[in-house]
Amino acid sequence: MTSDTVDPTLPEGVERRPIDGVDRLATRGEPVYGEPTDGEWRAWDPSRSKLGAMLEVGMDTGLEGGEVVLYLGAASGTTVSHVADFAGPTYAVEFAPRPTRDLLSVAESRPRLFPLLKDARRPATYAHVVEADVDVLIQDVATRGQAAVANRNRQFLADDGRLLLAVKARSEDVTADPEAVFEDVKATLEREYEILEATRLEPHHDDHLAVVACPRVD
Amino acid sequence: MTDTGWFEADGATASIRAGSAESPASWPRLAVDRGVVPDEDAYYDALHEATVAAARAAVESAEQADDRQLIHAIRALDDCRRTANELAERLAEWGGTVDPDAGTGVAYARTLLETEADLSGPAADRVHSLAERVVALEDEADALEAHVDRQAPIVAPNLAALAGPQLAARLISLAGGLESLAKKPSGTVQVLGAEEALFAHLRGHASSPKHGVIFTHEAVRGTRMADRGSAARALAGKLAIAARIDHYSGDRRPELEAEFADRLETIRARATAEDDGSSPADDTESDGHTEGDTHGGGQ
Numbered sequence: 437m438t439s440d441t442v443d444p445t446l447p448e449g450v451e452r453r454p455i456d457g458v459d460r461l462a463t464r465g466e467p468v469y470g471e472p473t474d475g476e477w478r479a480w481d482p483s484r485s486k487l488g489a490m491l492e493v494g495m496d497t498g499l500e501g502g503e504v505v506l507y508l509g510a511a512s513g514t515t516v517s518h519v520a521d522f523a524g525p526t527y528a529v530e531f532a533p534r535p536t537r538d539l540l541s542v543a544e545s546r547p548r549l550f551p552l553l554k555d556a557r558r559p560a561t562y563a564h565v566v567e568a569d570v571d572v573l574i575q576d577v578a579t580r581g582q583a584a585v586a587n588r589n590r591q592f593l594a595d596d597g598r599l600l601l602a603v604k605a606r607s608e609d610v611t612a613d614p615e616a617v618f619e620d621v622k623a624t625l626e627r628e629y630e631i632l633e634a635t636r637l638e639p640h641h642d643d644h645l646a647v648v649a650c651p652r653v654d
Numbered sequence: 655m656t657d658t659g660w661f662e663a664d665g666a667t668a669s670i671r672a673g674s675a676e677s678p679a680s681w682p683r684l685a686v687d688r689g690v691v692p693d694e695d696a697y698y699d700a701l702h703e704a705t706v707a708a709a710r711a712a713v714e715s716a717e718q719a720d721d722r723q724l725i726h727a728i729r730a731l732d733d734c735r736r737t738a739n740e741l742a743e744r745l746a747e748w749g750g751t752v753d754p755d756a757g758t759g760v761a762y763a764r765t766l767l768e769t770e771a772d773l774s775g776p777a778a779d780r781v782h783s784l785a786e787r788v789v790a791l792e793d794e795a796d797a798l799e800a801h802v803d804r805q806a807p808i809v810a811p812n813l814a815a816l817a818g819p820q821l822a823a824r825l826i827s828l829a830g831g832l833e834s835l836a837k838k839p840s841g842t843v844q845v846l847g848a849e850e851a852l853f854a855h856l857r858g859h860a861s862s863p864k865h866g867v868i869f870t871h872e873a874v875r876g877t878r879m880a881d882r883g884s885a886a887r888a889l890a891g892k893l894a895i896a897a898r899i900d901h902y903s904g905d906r907r908p909e910l911e912a913e914f915a916d917r918l919e920t921i922r923a924r925a926t927a928e929d930d931g932s933s934p935a936d937d938t939e940s941d942g943h944t945e946g947d948t949h950g951g952g953q
Contacts, residue, residue, distance in 0.1 A: 511905070525698055532811070533716035534904025536709055543706055548698055550705040552670070553712040564675035565660045565705070567682055580908055592678050610912045 445494055448501030449522025455479045461488055463521035466545040469514055482640045485515040486576050486602035489640035490648075495633055497648055498598045499523075504570045506592050508556040508585065509577035512538035519574065520549040527566045531555050531577075556585050559592070569594035576602040580609075583624035590628045595653045599629055605643040614643045621645070628652060661690050661700070670708035716808055721832040724809050727802050728823035734795035741788045749781055763788035811906050812896035816889075816914065817871060824867050825893065836894075836901035843897075844868065844890035868893070873918050881921050888917045 446452070446461075453462045455472050461480040472479045482492035490497055502524045510516040510528035512535040520526045520542075528543070529552045530536050536553050543549045554562045556577050573593045575586050582603050593599065603621050605614035622631060629649035637644040659681045663669035682694045691697045742760045749756040749766065752773050757765060763785040773781055799820070806819035810832055814822040828846040829835035835843070845852050847867030854860035865874055865886035877885040892914040899907055 532904050532906055533713045533808075537713050540706060540709055540713065543702070543709075547702050550701055551709040552705060553709045560674045560676060562674075563678045564658065564673045565670055565681070565701070566678055568678040568680050578905070578907065578909075606909045610909045611916045 445496055446491060447497070447499035447522050450480070450491065450499075450501075450518075451477070453477055461491060463518045465517060465521035468517045468542050469512075480518045485518065486637060486641060486644060486646060487515050487574060487600060488518065489637045489644075490600065490602075490635075490646045492640065493635060493637065493646075495635055495646060495648055497600055499572065499600075503572050504567065505572045505574060506566055506570045506589065508573070508575040508589060510539055510551070511535045511576075513542035513551075515574075515576065516549065517542045517546070520546040523572070524548060525567075526550065527552060527562075527570070529554050529556050529562060529566075556589065557581070559589050563591070566592055568592065569597070571597050572600060573597065574600045578604055578607045580607060582607060583621045586625060587628040590651055593651050595651055597651065599647070599649040599651070601625075601647040601649065602637070602641075603645040603647065605645070614645075618645045622647070625649065626652075659684060660704070661685050661697075662688070666700070666704035667708045667711055670704055671712055721809050721826050724802065724805050724823050725827045725831070727798055727805065728820070728827050731795055731798035731802060734791050734798060738788055738791035738795060741784065741791065745781065745784050745788055748777070748784070752777060752781060760788055760792045763792075810897065810900040811904075812899050812910055813893060815906075815908070816892055816896045816911055817868070821868065821870055824870075825897070828867060832897065832901050835897045838894065838897075840887075840891040840894035843894045844886055865890075873914070877918075877922060878925050881924055884921045885918060888914065888921060892917075 450461060450463055452459050453474060454460075455462060455474045455477070460472075461482065462474070462477040463480055464476045465478060467473055467478045469484075471481060480488045482488040487497075499522075501522045505519055505523045505526040507516050507519060507526060507528045510530040511532075513528065516526065516528045516539070525548045526546075527550050528539060530539055531554065533553065536551060539551045543551045550565070552562050552565060556575070557579065568591075570592050571594060573586070573589055575582070575589070577585055579585065582601070586599060586601055603618060605612075605617040608617045608621065618634070622634065625631065625647065628651065630652055631647055631649045633648040635646050637646050657675050657677070657679050659675070659679065660666065660669045660673055661681070663673060682697045685691050685697045686693060691700060738760055742758075742763055745766075746756060746758045746762050749762065752775050753766070756762060766782070766785045767789060802823050803819045806822045807814040810822055810826065813825070816822075817825065825843065825846060826832050826835055829838060838846075845863045845866045848863040848865065851860060851863035855862045864883040868874055868886055868889055871889060873889050874882055874886045892910055896907075896910055899905060899910075
């Protein structure tokens, strides 16, 4: 790693590198969605990935690299492919069969990525597979009750672990003011978590709130 | 052993797909402790192989639940219902000649069998047997309906959520498939199932149909006559979008239902507003720019 690419907020394995003449976030792995590459590094587009945007805007995610991750809402695996590039064992939960087909091809070249076609609202259906005390819970699900999903999945997270949550206002209530939705979500979340940081993801994603939180331990 | 991991059941793939646990445990360590694998590296290798196989199997079975299958099911359902009703009419007519308590419809067929009515005459056996066929057909229709209710949300999750499984299946059937439904403009979706009325209109001796099969949707049927066209147009717009999402991406987008609920509320507020003698606000723009859609049916 050269000194000019070191960024204290980025986990090991994620770097800012010049790709196609622009400095971009990048990880090392098999390309999956036609992203620009530079040698073994592939660009991580923050406007296609909420987690990418969180790193891009400089949120302190606490990610260091090598963690055990539970990822809820993996979709076709765009973001989860980058996560698996820098993290350790990564459990990827997705509910819809069609995107899971793409997720499977992402998983094929990543031996520590475990795709699960499961409903994130029903943790009991994958608690016999996903290990306890994961280091990071990443959630990006487009369903109503996003905070409740995070609360229900708290059981997987180690007491010193982190929740990295992307909240889509339109999934909760299309007609309500996003700020009001975010306040509700934060209030629900605070039953199980202590919120460390909450930031809107504009201009990368409209009406999305990113939350970094740690579990409440009583 | 308090809890059982996926690796402790027979058949890793099936266990990952169908198993469950009340809470997670340190499965990698437990698998090593219980002698299932020599070390954690081997555990993760086995887990990778099993989760990929399980996800592939689940995806494949979801893909077998395709739109062709759904079309056969909904058409078989309609055939069973129609035939049951037709035979029930014949039965009621015939039964009336030998059974003083003869009723009508499928209900009569059921009563006839349940009460084991003592029919007389040489045709008694045949009437009884016919009643059995009617009831069996009706039962098959019910079973097909339950099947459609299960399959439609797998084939077209957004369409089924918005339209209900039965209507979703009928729209796919009328369009000839999910792909061709996804390619239809919303004005066509609005009048699917009203082809006769549409062609009468196009020949120039009738007004344009306001709705086809989507009339069965509560949003249309439950809206007062004057606003049904608007409700049907709004519903068809969302259904067309839902079909496109289902065909092209397969994601679930619950916001579609919320957007439609919001739109319907605005449309229905007109009735209240007129009762109050005032005109409803913010209701002109979105009607105006979809107006041309009602003529999209010829495509």
